[in-house]
Amino acid sequence: MVNKALGQHWLHNRAILDEIAELTGGGKVCLEIGPGLGTLTSSLLKRFDKVVAVEYDADLARKLPGSFPGKNLEVVNADFLKFDLSAIPKPYAIAGNIPYYITSPIIEHILKSENQPEKVVLLMQKEVAERIVSEKESMLSLRCKNLAEVRLGPVVLRNEFTPPPKVDSQVLILEPHKPRISEEVFKIISKGFSAPRKKLINNLAGLKSNEELEKIFSECDINIDARPSDLKLEDWYKIYQKMV
Numbered sequence: 001m002v003n004k005a006l007g008q009h010w011l012h013n014r015a016i017l018d019e020i021a022e023l024t025g026g027g028k029v030c031l032e033i034g035p036g037l038g039t040l041t042s043s044l045l046k047r048f049d050k051v052v053a054v055e056y057d058a059d060l061a062r063k064l065p066g067s068f069p070g071k072n073l074e075v076v077n078a079d080f081l082k083f084d085l086s087a088i089p090k091p092y093a094i095a096g097n098i099p100y101y102i103t104s105p106i107i108e109h110i111l112k113s114e115n116q117p118e119k120v121v122l123l124m125q126k127e128v129a130e131r132i133v134s135e136k137e138s139m140l141s142l143r144c145k146n147l148a149e150v151r152l153g154p155v156v157l158r159n160e161f162t163p164p165p166k167v168d169s170q171v172l173i174l175e176p177h178k179p180r181i182s183e184e185v186f187k188i189i190s191k192g193f194s195a196p197r198k199k200l201i202n203n204l205a206g207l208k209s210n211e212e213l214e215k216i217f218s219e220c221d222i223n224i225d226a227r228p229s230d231l232k233l234e235d236w237y238k239i240y241q242k243m244v
Helices: 014-024 039-045 058-067 100-111 126-133 139-147 183-192 210-219 233-243
Strands: 027-033 048-055 073-077 092-097 119-125 148-156 169-176
Touching (some): 014 169, 027 039, 048 058, 100 119
Parallel strands (some): 027 048, 027 092
C-alpha cells in the first residue's frame, strides 16, 4: 500500500538499488531514511554489518523486520527530522530515497548534527539535486557546500518507480566536513537572499549605506549588479569581513 500523503514511490530496479548501496560504501552501520518496503534495505544489508532504518509509517515499520529474518536490522518507527543522530555509533553512513517536500529539512538535520556520518547518499528529485551542485547558488546549495563536498550520482528515471512520480530523480552524494564559514556569515547571506531575483546591493540596503556597499563590492571584486545566486561562499565571507 502506497501512502500518497507521505510522497511514497518505491524504486524497483535492483541494479540501481545496488548501485546506490555501493555508492554509500560499506562498513559497520548505515542509517537508512524511510526504508518503506525494504528494497534499498536489502542492498544495504549486503554491505553493512548493521542497518538502522527510520520509518515514519507505523504499519511499514512493523512489517519490515519480517522481510529480513536473521539480518542485523533495527527498525525505528519515528520522524527522521526528530531522530537523534547521536544515537548512531561512528563510523556510519546515511542512505535513503527522500520525498521532495522535506528534502531541505532532512539535509539540514543531517549536516547540522554533531555526530556526522562519513557519507550521505540520497535519492531525490533531479531538479533539487542539480540545484544543490549548481554554479548558480541558493540558500540550500550554500548550506550544503559549507558543510560537505557535494556531487551528483546517477539519474533514475520516473518509470523505475512504483507508482511513477511526475519527475525524474537523481542521487546526491555528500561527504561532510567542518564548516567553511560561520553562522554569522549566513546571517548576511540570509539577508542577501531575502529577494533572490533582485540585485544583491539592494537586498543589503540597511546594513550599510549605498556608498559603503559600493565600496565593499569594489574591494571584494563583486559586480555591482550581481544577484545573490552569483556569489560563492568565499564571496560572502569577503563581504562579511568588510562589514564587521
